[in-house]
Amino acid sequence: MAEAIWSVGKVAKRCGIKVSTLHFYEQQGLIHSWRNAGNQRRYKPEVLRRISVIKAAQKVGVSLDEIKRAFESLPNNRTPTVEDWQQLSKNWQQMLDGRIAYLQKRKRSF
Template identity: 80%
Template sequence: MAEATWSVGRVAKRCGVKVSTLHFYEQKGLIKSWRNNGNQRRYKPEVLRRISIIKAAQKLGISLDEVKQAFLSLPDNRTPTTEDWQLLSTNWQQMLDARISYMQKLRDQLTGCIGCGCLSMNSCPLYNPDDILAAKGNGPVLLDQSSAQHQT
């Protein structure tokens, strides 16, 4: 008996995405299909799990490149199993915790100084004579420095 396959339209409808989104995911190497004798795209039902993971990751701010790297880390680029998902989600949780910490620090300092050393604000609480913070790097060096400390 032949294995069940799904059309591109059925997958798109079931996943709540456009057909063009499926084509995009395929182009990025996140999902795969094949062509039947009538030259129509066909998918294995397990593609639904991959798309669900992609959509969940995107809602969390995880890039498609990060999702692709996670998928590539699986043996034979298989669809993640429950055990695979536990590992992927743990890794993503650590990354998200670092992002959340960074955003909380940014939120807390947003109305004051974000540590960039720009001296452009009239009441900047950061004393940065002669732009001494430039030696520590570009951008919000104090914010980046304290976030790096939280990650260790």
């Protein structure tokens, strides 16, 4: 895995998250790593894009389960492309618009 060159610390620093968050994302199946000869985790550079999508989606209220299902819907569980992001964000927008409409209806009943 010559391409998997990013260490846990380097990815965490670059993405502005804790190492424990990376481990959690990996446990949840959102990102993947490989072990080098010294048994240290290594990541391919595209993990940065996956984490960016995760962070952006979470900021607007998309759950990790919803993000995982979206990633799994991509061919070969690939890292989202620009076109994939456009479709994912469109789907999430529709879902979030539905949630907002529901909350607005419930607000009127209180």
